[in-house]
Amino acid sequence: MTNDAQTLLILGASGDLTARLLLPGLGALLAAGDAPPLTLVGAGMDEWDADHWRKRVVDAFGDHGTAEQAAKVIEESTYAQADVTKAEDLRRLLDGAERPVIFFALPPAITAKACEALTEVDLPEGTRLVLEKPFGTSASSAASLNRLLTRLVPEEQVHRVDHFLGKSTVLNILGVRFANRIFEPLLTSEHVESVEIVFDEDLALEGRAGYYDHAGAMSDMIQSHLLQILAMLTMEAPLTLDPQEFRDKTSEALRATRLWGGDAKESSVRARYTAGELNGRQLPAYAEEKGVDPSRETETLAEVTLAVDNWRWAGVPFTLRSGKAVANSRKEAIITFKAAPRVPGGLHGHDAPNRLRIGFGPDMLALDFTVNGPGDPLELDPVTWDVDFGPGDLPPYGEVLRGVFDNDPMLSVRGDAAEQCWRIVEPVAAAWRAGEVPLLEYPAGSAGPDSPTRTDG
Numbered sequence: 189m190t191n192d193a194q195t196l197l198i199l200g201a202s203g204d205l206t207a208r209l210l211l212p213g214l215g216a217l218l219a220a221g222d223a224p225p226l227t228l229v230g231a232g233m234d235e236w237d238a239d240h241w242r243k244r245v246v247d248a249f250g251d252h253g254t255a256e257q258a259a260k261v262i263e264e265s266t267y268a269q270a271d272v273t274k275a276e277d278l279r280r281l282l283d284g285a286e287r288p289v290i291f292f293a294l295p296p297a298i299t300a301k302a303c304e305a306l307t308e309v310d311l312p313e314g315t316r317l318v319l320e321k322p323f324g325t326s327a328s329s330a331a332s333l334n335r336l337l338t339r340l341v342p343e344e345q346v347h348r349v350d351h352f353l354g355k356s357t358v359l360n361i362l363g364v365r366f367a368n369r370i371f372e373p374l375l376t377s378e379h380v381e382s383v384e385i386v387f388d389e390d391l392a393l394e395g396r397a398g399y400y401d402h403a404g405a406m407s408d409m410i411q412s413h414l415l416q417i418l419a420m421l422t423m424e425a426p427l428t429l430d431p432q433e434f435r436d437k438t439s440e441a442l443r444a445t446r447l448w449g450g451d452a453k454e455s456s457v458r459a460r461y462t463a464g465e466l467n468g469r470q471l472p473a474y475a476e477e478k479g480v481d482p483s484r485e486t487e488t489l490a491e492v493t494l495a496v497d498n499w500r501w502a503g504v505p506f507t508l509r510s511g512k513a514v515a516n517s518r519k520e521a522i523i524t525f526k527a528a529p530r531v532p533g534g535l536h537g538h539d540a541p542n543r544l545r546i547g548f549g550p551d552m553l554a555l556d557f558t559v560n561g562p563g564d565p566l567e568l569d570p571v572t573w574d575v576d577f578g579p580g581d582l583p584p585y586g587e588v589l590r591g592v593f594d595n596d597p598m599l600s601v602r603g604d605a606a607e608q609c610w611r612i613v614e615p616v617a618a619a620w621r622a623g624e625v626p627l628l629e630y631p632a633g634s635a636g637p638d639s640p641t642r643t644d645g
């Protein structure tokens with residue numbers, strides 16, 4: 189941890205992201221004693237006084253707020269009403285800030301305007317820019333935003349946040365693959381039949397129409413988070429976790445990734461939930477949720493099958509899927525191995541595939557395989573070995589902020605990777621816009637629409 193004093197300036201301080209994820213992550217980091225001496229400044233359109241802002245911070249920090257450094261940060265924290273798309277307001281906010289971290293907790297269009305305005309401001313030494321997903325809305329808008337950012341600070345000082353990279357089991361993929369000899373030699377097209385990366389949630393829209401109705405499941409989850417997991421699962425071993433080296437490897441994997449079979453009609457599914465009951469809650473149809481424009485045809489569940497077209501993975505389908513309001517929600521990467529080439533005659537009874545599963549909530553690792561089980565010694569039975577990791581020391585936003593304060597961009601998405609992620613999903617988005625893939629329906633609280641690629645279990 190660096191001991192240089194820093195200022196965390198949150199643009200969009202009154203928003204949902206700040207209260208729900210960013211401040212709780214900061215509180216946990218401060219309570220863990222892992223943050224530098226910090227000044228916290230909130231800025232937003234709302235006319236708040238400092239007391240109102242501090243109360244929001246206290247609420248968001250929860251129990252962490254009583255830790256010594258957290259209490260000090262709260263006490264000294266200030267709030268400024270500002271139009272963050274105006275250079276004069278940004279200049280005022282940055283006046284006297286030490287090595288500022290500017291966190292854009294804002295929608296993409298406002299972030300782009302705020303960055304534009306920053307080109308007219310002399311940025312203090314050591315300024316870092318932290319941008320939320322979605323980073324742009326297409327490969328070309330992401331490329332323009334990247335060009336704009338290079339006019340502000342060097343790439344190592346740009347942190348494109350993907351909080352999935354701060355999740356402990358996502359980071360655990362590195363240890364599972366590259367610190368063991370057991371799994372890595374099997375992770376090739378010779379042994380792997382298929383891979384699924386599934387993040388189904390029992391959460392529904394939860395009042396986020398303003399953002400979600402313009403994003404939909406593919407931009408919200410697949411284009412960002414699930415492609416990052418795919419990159420971690422398919423990358424070659426980095427020499428070190430030096431950010432340049434690590435991100436070269438993940439970018440290389442993304443560059444090899446394209447739509448399976450090249451036809452979105454065959455390789456994608458889109459759907460949205462209708463009314464239903466989920467965990468005792470009656471949910472309205474998505475189209476009837478407050479703030480939703482039904483004519484937009486926003487999907488609440490997306491599934492895309494991809495190929496990672498390189499020597500190691502050619503021929504293995506990778507299916508990425510995420511849905512809202514799904515019952516028994518699964519959050520796992522499931523690597524399904526090919527069957528044993530031949531089971532000796534005489535062994536009988538069970539032929540379920542071997543699987544390695546990496547869970548992203550609950551955080552766990554499991555291996556499903558076949559043994560001669562109890563009873564009849566020649567009858568085969570399935571067994572599962574699993575490891576429960578429990579939560580990481582810090583919530584994902586705590587990890588992300590630790591990287592930013594330490595000037596370590598490893599957990600942030602590099603500019604070229606952000607463009608690649610859009611490039612991968614664009615043929616699907618185009619086919620959806622053209623109506624080539626039907627928008628299916630599934631009742632909230634069901635398992636989602638039927639999909640030929642689906643593995644239940």
Ligand SMILES: O=P(O)(O)OC[C@H]1O[C@@H](O)[C@H](O)[C@@H](O)[C@@H]1O
Nearest residue numbers: 321351389391408409413549584
């Ligand atoms: O499970 P987590 O860590 O909250 O992440 C899932 C969330 O990730 C966010 O980035 C998405 O915008 C949400 O729609 C989603 O619910």
